[in-house]
Amino acid sequence: MINFELSDAISKTRERMHMMAEHMMRPIAREYDEREHEKPWDFLNTTWSLSKNATVGPNAETKEQGETPEKKKKRGPSELNLRTCVAVEELSWGDGGLYLSIPGPGLGGAAVLAAGTPEQKKRFLSRFKGDKPVWSAMAITEPSCGSDSAKIQATAVRDGDHWVLNGTKIFCTSGLMAGDPKNSEGFIVVWATVDRSAGRAGIKSFIVDAGTPGMTVAKCEDKLGIRASDTATLIFEDCRIPIDHILGSPEVPKTSEGFKGVMATFDATRPIVAASAIGIGRAAVDLIREELEKQGIPIRYGVAAHQLTAIERDFMDMETQLQAARLLTWRAAWMMDHGQVNNLEASMAKAKAGVVVTQITQKAVEMLGPLGYSREILLEKWMRDAKINDIFEGTQQINLMIIARRILGYSSKELS
């Protein structure tokens, strides 16, 4: 039955995350934006110790997957994805870059969950239960291909008891923390092809432990925003990994089912990225609301159209667009929690959130004039942080493309 009220459990999660955002993240946000390549180790260590009993993230998901049927029945439908979206919104409201820098399974862990064998899930995800923070990352993008992920050139060649990886990956979020053993006993999930002639069917994911000879973290990017998050280039030169480090089956199927399987990870992660964008957008909206209140400028809901001031109209547009994005995101997450295919809805959520928070944060800077433009407050940073959400995890244009294919019933060959 239609219901728009968050459960008590999720509300509690939101409160906890908000406390963390307000008291641990906001105070150091500016500092780690300015000191781009330094890491806030106190914050990272604290989030790690807090994450042990986390009710969100792949740790929580593995826990739910391991539940007995009786426990599952008692619990009712899962709210894991929805709860994660709510949590991520709060943390990103705190700081978009710091949120991304938090240790944990991340995208790499999500890939293991989506494509790994039960043994692999156990082995690799148990790394996140230790005393020291561990990161994992996903490396897909290469210098010459981003959106067109089927065209990746990194190779994996079987050699006895090993796979040998060669290639270059760029724009790997948390690649430094996951790939450099100085930072953690983490791992990188690397997309590489085992058979170029097979096209997407030949693309597989491989787990490379931090410190594996042949994998180098070559550099970290200087970015417009989310500077607290490291964005790394990884170079693979005859990097040898054990044979059982291929995620799932090494067979090259006749179809691209395997590729589709990993792409399905995105159905779970797109709503989460949308939620992160919404958090950043909300930070801006909350700030504008506070400033308007301070100046005694009312926002009159219900006022007759001819009396609406420009600033009221602009603020109301911001709020409404944000809520539209949020509801699309919650819907996509709710569908996944209820075992429904949500490929279309996940892309709608991501496409909407990306564009909306870009517009909201840019408008917000304009609305606050010189104060909005100044580095004395965080708003200009939120505008810089927001922009990436329209780009990574599937650009807006790619997400519109996915929506278009679904609603028109077209394959990627029919609509490109």
Added chain:
Amino acid sequence: MIDFELDEEQQLIRDTVVSFARDEIRPHAREADETGIVPAALVKQGWELGLVQSIIPEEYGGFGNPHSAVTGAVIGEELAYGDLSIAMHLLAPRLITVPVVEFGSEDLKKTLLPTFCGDDFQAGSAAVMEPRIDFDASAPATRLVRDGDDYVVTGQKCYVPLGAEAQHFLVLAGSQNGNGSGTVHPQAIVVARDTPGLTVGERERNMGIKALATTGLGLDACKVSGDHVLTGGDEGSARLANLSRVALSSMAVGVARAAYDYARDYAKERHAFGQPIAQKQAIAFMLAEMAMEVDAMRLLTWEAAWKLDQGQDATREAYLAKRYAADMSLKIADNAVQVLGGHGYIRDHLVELFLRNARGFATFEGLAIA
């Protein structure tokens, strides 16, 4: 706990209305727009669906179903998907029954509601909007003044659906404290057609909703019994205003979805440069955004409707949802015309009708029709 699924009864209602809209309403949309007439047979069929009797309590002859703004939003969307004019005609009696069921006095309910529970369609209406650029629904220029046990109503209304047919009108007027210098409060009062001083104007001519017979309404010192005024105070007025916003919003979703579906289907058939135009990014991306916005509009509408059903004040959500729906339904309908190109401009296709209808939502107010 968050839930995006309608309950079984709502799904059943939706399925019934979907079929009715597709099979009975839509085939008449173009002709109704050209002639300005909603076929009598269709009005009869709509009546038999029980859309009006549904939420009138059993003691007054109705079916006694609880009023749900969410269910109303589903009905509003699906009927409007068929055709907006016809939808508004079929639902028009609710403009008076819904507010009276919620806020009418016992005497008023006893005399008025049974008249809407007979075998045949009984027209009813609301007179809310005023023909002035500074119309303010929270402080109408139409005035309500106490006169002993009665009230005297004076003013000018426009956009009154079925004005020529309705026997009773729910008039939104403004009342002021004491000597007429205090704040104006909106108040609704039921005025019978035969009240001395009431004149029904000529049928209006609008860009859209052309099959919906709307008129102006003049009230010249109309004396009305005190128990015809709706109770509920400012909170009641706010609730009615929000019910209206949600209902209109849901109809905007219906019109927008109709435009999007039409454009999508056309684009898959129409060839240019060797392919269906749906296989061109410019068109495909427009359609993708249209689909996304239809869903976004609906979710915002349902959230506001749900809050109303919880008895919460939903002014912020309903106001914002309606603004969004009015803007987006126009944009979507406009894009639909664009997708059809030259053919979208011709009255052979319905998209130009959807565009003319969609523009209306920004101008409609105070119609608690669902």
